[in-house]
Amino acid sequence: MATLEECRAAIGKVSERIAELDPAERRKHIVERTVAITVTDVDTVFDMRLTADGMQDITEREPGESAQRAQVGVTLASDDLVALAEDRLDAGKALLGGRVKLDASFSDLMRLRRLL
DSSP states (O other), X not given: OOOHHHHHHHHHHHHHHHHHSOHHHHHHHOOOEEEEEEEGGGTEXXXXXXXXXXXXXXXXXOTTSOOOOOSEEXXXXXXXXXXXXXXXXXXXXXXXXXXXXXXXOHHHHHHHHHHO
């Protein structure tokens, strides 16, 4: 099980990876969305905004705390979050295998697919 600090670092890596993309590609594929990442084994939800500049306004809360519903929801274990961020886990296989659960509109899923 990854620590909470490792989960924070993993989200930072994903944000850095987004920032490294060509600006034209980012504008083409990233539409600003609110995102909630629920990390089941550390009982934490990371709320943030996905922007063309990466993840912004990252906050943490307990799963039971009320919050505005995010446009994109991701649920996974801490080890899977870290493995995805480090490219050790294929996002498509993780989704199909049930290790990662996404709650998003069809158009958001298609955009995310291009980024993952």
